[in-house]
Amino acid sequence: MSKKVRVRFAPSPTGALHLGGVRTVLYNYLFAKHHGGEFILRIEDTDQSRYVPGAEQYIYDCLKWCGLEPDESPTHGGPYAPYRQSERKPMYLQYAQKLVDEGNAYYAFDTAEELEQMRNGHGQYDAKKRGSMRNSLSLSAEEVAALKEQGVPYVVRIKMPENETLYLEDMVRGELSFNTSLVDDKVLLKADGMPTYHLAVVVDDYLMKITHAFRGEEWLPSAPVHILLWKYLGWEQDMPLWAHLPLILKPDGNGKLSKRDGDRLGFPVFPLGWTDPKTNDYSAGYKEIGFLPQAFVNMLAVLGWNDGSEQEIFTLDELVQKFQIDRVHTTGAKFDFEKAKWFNTQWIMHTDVTVLAEMAVPFLKEKGVTANAEYLAKVITLIKDRCHLLTDVYTQGAFFFTTPETIDESAIKDKWNEVKQTFFKQWMEGFTALATWDVATLEQNFNDAVAAAGIKKGEVMLPLRVMLVGGKHGPGVFQIAELLGQEETVKRINNALVVL
RNA sequence: GGCGCGUUGGUCAAGCGGUUAAGACGCCUCCCUUUCACGGAGGAAUGACGGGUUCGAUUCCCGUACGUGCUACCA
Numbered sequence: 001m002s003k004k005v006r007v008r009f010a011p012s013p014t015g016a017l018h019l020g021g022v023r024t025v026l027y028n029y030l031f032a033k034h035h036g037g038e039f040i041l042r043i044e045d046t047d048q049s050r051y052v053p054g055a056e057q058y059i060y061d062c063l064k065w066c067g068l069e070p071d072e073s074p075t076h077g078g079p080y081a082p083y084r085q086s087e088r089k090p091m092y093l094q095y096a097q098k099l100v101d102e103g104n105a106y107y108a109f110d111t112a113e114e115l116e117q118m119r120n121g122h123g124q125y126d127a128k129k130r131g132s133m134r135n136s137l138s139l140s141a142e143e144v145a146a147l148k149e150q151g152v153p154y155v156v157r158i159k160m161p162e163n164e165t166l167y168l169e170d171m172v173r174g175e176l177s178f179n180t181s182l183v184d185d186k187v188l189l190k191a192d193g194m195p196t197y198h199l200a201v202v203v204d205d206y207l208m209k210i211t212h213a214f215r216g217e218e219w220l221p222s223a224p225v226h227i228l229l230w231k232y233l234g235w236e237q238d239m240p241l242w243a244h245l246p247l248i249l250k251p252d253g254n255g256k257l258s259k260r261d262g263d264r265l266g267f268p269v270f271p272l273g274w275t276d277p278k279t280n281d282y283s284a285g286y287k288e289i290g291f292l293p294q295a296f297v298n299m300l301a302v303l304g305w306n307d308g309s310e311q312e313i314f315t316l317d318e319l320v321q322k323f324q325i326d327r328v329h330t331t332g333a334k335f336d337f338e339k340a341k342w343f344n345t346q347w348i349m350h351t352d353v354t355v356l357a358e359m360a361v362p363f364l365k366e367k368g369v370t371a372n373a374e375y376l377a378k379v380i381t382l383i384k385d386r387c388h389l390l391t392d393v394y395t396q397g398a399f400f401f402t403t404p405e406t407i408d409e410s411a412i413k414d415k416w417n418e419v420k421q422t423f424f425k426q427w428m429e430g431f432t433a434l435a436t437w438d439v440a441t442l443e444q445n446f447n448d449a450v451a452a453a454g455i456k457k458g459e460v461m462l463p464l465r466v467m468l469v470g471g472k473h474g475p476g477v478f479q480i481a482e483l484l485g486q487e488e489t490v491k492r493i494n495n496a497l498v499v500l
Numbered sequence: 501g502g503c504g505c506g507u508u509g510g511u512c513a514a515g516c517g518g519u520u521a522a523g524a525c526g527c528c529u530c531c532c533u534u535u536c537a538c539g540g541a542g543g544a545a546u547g548a549c550g551g552g553u554u555c556g557a558u559u560c561c562c563g564u565a566c567g568u569g570c571u572a573c574c575a
Contacts, residue, residue, distance in 0.1 A: 012575045047574055112573085122501060124571075155573050173505075182503050183571085190573040197575050221504055221570040244505085247569075251511075254567055302524095306513070310523050329513085332568070336511050339525045349538080386537040396537085411535090458534045465535055473536040 005037025007212050009070070010201065012044045013055035016274035016283070017062050019257060019335065020216065020248045023300045027245060028214050029068045030301070030323035037211070041073035042204060043084045046194045053277055062271045065293050067316055080208045085200050092195035095203050095233060096156045096188055100136070104232040105188055107154045108135040109147050124184035127162035156189035158198070158225060158232075166224045171212070171243035171325045178224040186225050198222065202229040205240055212325075213240040217332075220244050243325055246304050247332040257335050259283065267337040271296065290363060290389030291340075295347035299340045304329050313346050345388045353377045356384065360393040367394045369401045378483055382475040396474070400483060404470030407496055411472055412463045416500050420460060423453045424467075424497060428490055437486050439478045446478070467496035 007028045011021055032039040041063070043056055060075060072078025082088055099105035108125075110118070110133050115125070123129055130137055135157070136144045148154065164180040188199040195203070205213060223242065230239040250261040262269035263283070272285035286296045298314055306312075307322045314322070348356065357376040364371065371379070380387075383396045427449040434441060446464075450457045465477045468489065474480060481489045 010575090014575070044575065050574060108573095115572090119571095122571085124502090153573090157573095176504080178504075187573050192573080194573085196573070201575095216569090217505065218569050219575090223504090246506085249568080256568080303512075308514070310514085312512095312524060331506055333513090334511060336525065339512065342525055345538095383537090385539085456534090461534050469535090471535085475535095475537085476533090477535080 003209075003211050005032055005035040005212060006040060006208065006210050007032045007037065007214065008040040008042050008205070008208065008210050009214075010042045010044045010204075011059055012047065012050070013052060013059065014047070014050045015052050015055055015276075016270045016272075017055075017059050018259070018269045019271075019300065022062060022066065022271055022296075023248065023303065024214060024216065024245060025063060025068055026066070026297060026300055026319075027243075027305070027323070027325070027328065030319050031212060031214070031325055032071075033320040034323050038071040039068075040078070040080075040208060040210070041070035041076075041083065042208070043074055043086075044197065044200065045084060045086045046190075046196065046200055048086070048192070048194070054275075058272065058274060065272060065287060066297050067293060068297075085195070085204065088200075088204065089194060091207070092189065092199055092203055093193065096195070096199060099158070099188065099229075099232055100156060102232070103159070104228075105156050105158050106130075106136040107144060107148070108133065108157045108185075108187075109139075109152050109154045110134050125157065126160055126181065126184045130157075130159075130185060153191040155187045155191055157185040158188055158228065160185050160225075160228070166227050168223050168227060168242060171241055172246075172328045173244060173330055176220070176223070180224055180228070183222065183224050186222070188229075198225050198229065202226055202233065202235075206230075206233070206235050206238060209238075210240045212243065214243045214245055214325075217244040217246055243328070246329055248303060249332045249334045251335050251337065256332075265337070267340070290391040291344050292347045292351065292359065292390070294351075295344040298347065299343040303333050303335070313343070313350070341388050348384055348387050348390070353380045353384065356380050356390075356393075360390050363390050364394055364401070367398070369394065369398075371401055375400075375483075382479055382483065386475075399469040399474065400480075403488070403492060403495070406470065407466050407499070408471045409466075409499060411466050413500065415459065416463070419453070419455060420463060421497060421500070423449065423455060423460060424463075424493055426453070428493060431486055431490065434486075437482060439476070439482050442481055443478045463496075464493075467493050 009025045009028045011017060029039050041059070045051055045056070056074075063069060070076055072080065072083060074083045096105065100107065114134065118125065118129060118133065125133065132138065137159070139147070160183060161180045166178045166180060168176045168178070170176055186198050187196050189195055227239070230236050248257045249255060250257045251265060257269060259269050268283065268285050268289060270283055270285040271287060273282060273288045274285065275282045287293070294315065297316060301314060301319050302312060305323070305328045307324070307327065354373070354377050357373055357380055360376065360380065379397045379400045380393060383393065386396050387393060427446065430445060430449060434445060447457065450460065461477065462472065465474065466472065468477065468480050468484065484492070
């Protein structure tokens with residue numbers, strides 16, 4: 001590629017960034033970095049009525065958590081600042097003016113009621129209808145001047161040509177064509193002087209020297225407006241290459257994945273926790289339920305893309321290296337939370353225990369557990385294979401931190417007897433003679449005690465486990481005892497012997 | 501309604517005219533583990549439909565169906 005690759009993610013701060021948005025960020029980022037280019041974050045806040053406080057900060061937080069930091073953004077700065085469209089308002093005006101002056105756009109004075117009436121029966125504001133509407137094409141120059149003088153609100157609309165075919169070479173979908181008669185004269189500049197998405201995206205992509213533009217496929221129908229704008233503004237040579245990304249769909253049924261689906265089916269659709277400022281509803285994110293950011297990113301990357309090999313687990317660096325935009329799928333993918341969890345399981349298994357220990361701390365703290373890093377790392381070494389989420393460090397390892405308050409008596413009571421009671425007492429008495437307290441010594445000692453008592457090992461293994469952990473689960477029982485230490489092991493066996 | 505985009509097992513998907521149609525998740529069976537997981541072995545399950553083109557279509561073309569997106573002074 002001749003020009004330096006520059007891509008942008010351009011969200012509207014109208015709510016929490018969801019899965020699909022993060023995936024768009026990711027593909028932008030991967031593409032840019034794969035080509036040694038730059039990744040820009042631009043905030044598209046042209047609709048003041050939909051602005052949600054906190055949403056912009058949320059975007060920064062998510063990108064940071066995912067490790068997808070932009071090279072230029074409102075907070076990182078950059079040579080094309082400002083990166084917030086609301087702060088670029090004056091820039092758009094001159095281009096709207098240019099379009100009007102050159103006859104490619106016009107002023108429209110129609111009221112909401114007039115528009116509604118026009119649309120009755122699927123009408124659209126186009127070459128056929130605009131003659132009967134109140135605009136600078138149908139009105140005389142004097143009338144237009146008078147209306148503006150009176151302060152009648154107006155918008156600027158693009159003048160779509162009648163029955164022309166426009167072509168678009170999409171990096172994902174190949175060649176697409178559109179008939180200009182099928183899209184109406186979109187508003188470019190609103191009555192408040194703010195641009196709509198259509199004008200703003202073209203102007204900013206041009207001014208920011210964007211070379212490749214990625215967006216969701218919901219934008220496909222308005223692509224002809226943008227192509228035309230690039231032409232009308234005389235920038236055709238600089239138009240970025242487009243790629244329209246497939247949607248992420250709900251797991252059951254069809255349709256775009258929404259927050260409601262997540263609530264209904266029990267999984268998050270946001271990366272991080274989010275409190276809706278309007279309703280005060282809190283939704284936990286992937287971070288809060290115990291996902292590793294690497295797993296989250298990995299899972300999103302392969303939801304709509306793969307490198308053609310059987311590899312499924314990728315680090316960010318590998319993704320950067322292997323990502324190719326033409327291998328992005330054209331079909332929307334249904335989201336599968338079970339598979340998402342599998343990615344996290346894989347990442348937990350392959351992540352260093354000291355790193356995991358650090359990440360697990362807040363989850364344990366939430367449960368009132370504090371443990372020193374060394375001990376925690378040892379615990380995680382034993383239980384990491386059975387953890388799917390970071391929250392499982394607690395659910396799988398709680399007994400390492402606190403003495404079980406109750407034990408699953410039903411698991412052993414039926415076959416409990418005096419012989420076993422005596423066995424455990426005698427076994428514990430032998431502890432004081434033990435030179436070391438480790439797995440090998442313990443097990444050997446246990447085996448000897450079993451032989452001396454003349455009982456089967458199998459009969460006392462499960463009881464021992466239940467005494468130590470409270471139930472029929474967990475890693476090797478002697479490994480548990482080793483980590484617990486002699487004092488705690490004795491304490492737990494004694495506690496159990498009392499209730500049995 | 502109009503237009504765009506799409507359609508390989510339940511889900512994610514490989515494949516790019518000739519294959520026993522990969523692999524993964526989930527499910528089932530067995531093994532391992534004197535627990536539970538992890539792991540291992542195996543299993544069930546797939547080309548929307550109808551026409552072409554071709555010696556040969558999952559693969560190319562056209563219809564139909566279905567799905568989905570857009571059709572705002574929202575992005």
